[in-house]
Amino acid sequence: xxxxxxxxxxxxxxxxxxxxxxxxxxxxxxxxxxxxxxxxxxxxxxxxxxxxxxxxxxxxxxxxxxxxxxxxxxxxxxxxxxxxxxxxxxxxxxxxxxxxxxxxxxxxxxxxxxxxxxxxxxxxxxxxxx
Amino acid sequence: xxxxxxxxxxxxxxxxxxxxxxxxxxxxxxxxxxxxxxxxxxxxxxxxxxxxxxxxxxxxxxxxxxxxxxxxxxxxxxxxxxxxxxxxxxxxxxxxxxxxxxxxxxxxxxxxxxxxxxxxxxxxxxxxxxxxxxxxxxxxxxxxxxxxxxxxxxxxxxxxxxxxxxxxxxxxxxxxxxxxxxxxxxxxxxxxxxxxxxxxxxxxxxxxxxxxxxxxxxxxxxxxxxxxxxxxxxxxxxxxxxxxxxxxxxxxxxxxxxxxxxxxxxxxxxxxxxxxxxx
Numbered sequence: 088x089x090x091x092x093x094x095x096x097x098x099x100x101x102x103x104x105x106x107x108x109x110x111x112x113x114x115x116x117x118x119x120x121x122x123x124x125x126x127x128x129x130x131x132x133x134x135x136x137x138x139x140x141x142x143x144x145x146x147x148x149x150x151x152x153x154x155x156x157x158x159x160x161x162x163x164x165x166x167x168x169x170x171x172x173x174x175x176x177x178x179x180x181x182x183x184x185x186x187x188x189x190x191x192x193x194x195x196x197x198x199x200x201x202x203x204x205x206x207x208x209x210x211x212x213x214x215x216x217x
Numbered sequence: 218x219x220x221x222x223x224x225x226x227x228x229x230x231x232x233x234x235x236x237x238x239x240x241x242x243x244x245x246x247x248x249x250x251x252x253x254x255x256x257x258x259x260x261x262x263x264x265x266x267x268x269x270x271x272x273x274x275x276x277x278x279x280x281x282x283x284x285x286x287x288x289x290x291x292x293x294x295x296x297x298x299x300x301x302x303x304x305x306x307x308x309x310x311x312x313x314x315x316x317x318x319x320x321x322x323x324x325x326x327x328x329x330x331x332x333x334x335x336x337x338x339x340x341x342x343x344x345x346x347x348x349x350x351x352x353x354x355x356x357x358x359x360x361x362x363x364x365x366x367x368x369x370x371x372x373x374x375x376x377x378x379x380x381x382x383x384x385x386x387x388x389x390x391x392x393x394x395x396x397x398x399x400x401x402x403x404x405x406x407x408x409x410x411x412x413x414x415x416x417x418x419x420x421x422x423x424x425x426x427x428x429x430x431x432x433x434x435x436x437x438x439x440x441x442x443x444x445x446x447x448x449x450x451x452x453x454x455x456x457x458x459x460x461x462x463x464x465x466x467x468x469x470x471x472x473x474x475x476x477x478x479x480x481x482x483x484x485x486x487x488x489x490x491x492x493x494x495x496x
Binding site for chain 2: 118119120121125128129132133136162165166168169170171
């Protein structure tokens, strides 16, 4: 699929909530100064790695493994920051900072939120690649 | 002075273009950074090699001398700080231009030149990182790093790094010889006592196969002990000590499970007064 076809694809324009504003993949790609194809390729990898990190994050929370929580939240935060998913970045950062202070309260709720956000991105990404 | 023909001029332009193309090694444990950096650098016409940690980078550096290394700081196995130090201590790699890509705190960034890095670029949104990276390529082609001094770290404090440095300082000061190896026996950490015991500089020790430091006849036994799936701490050489660098040693193996499986090995010189119980 080329850029022009993607620009005409309605699913690409559907927005993923990003804080108080709304964002779509075209805008995110433009903000990251990437071609839409490059962005979607990176997005696919982001969904894969983030999904794996979220599993590690939940397992670490369940086991009370603070270092594991810090590492997996740090990884999610970094990747979300790279691509401009500000809300995921902020939530993961909060989990990381609290875990460093030995606080896991609210972490599971944050993981549920992150799963929901990732699911939205994943579905929209799959539609965009069709 | 005789003027150049058009053919000679074109040849010169081609040679100049060629000299601008670089061999670049990117080291980061996050695949997203590796993919993005590869795309960015390949688009500029450079040859790109990637490694997921310092250990894999060392394996590449044995056969390849890149012009530039971009490396993350916090990675499993051998981290970015240690990788920089090894590169600087290896004679054929000493001219490699090293750039650290990190979200580490400003205070830590100040120390990067002590590690041997030429420059540090803060991690963040790709569009913010790209101009800094392209500037590095431009400036290194010109053979000057002037103009890159303005690249400063951003303000994120990195407690993860300071905690790591804290525990490293503890390990460094222990009198016992401590090594960490990967499941395929590659050494990824060696404290000063173990470096002195084995008698090789750190830059040669890291990435080496631990089993190869033993006498040939002992290697199958050591390999067997290291390979066992037994997760309990265990000792080798209690009945008959092993020879390592001309010294009799007893090995205490403590398996640790943390992400990538690694084993921490405590080496004890049998003539040493310290025992594992005292460490």
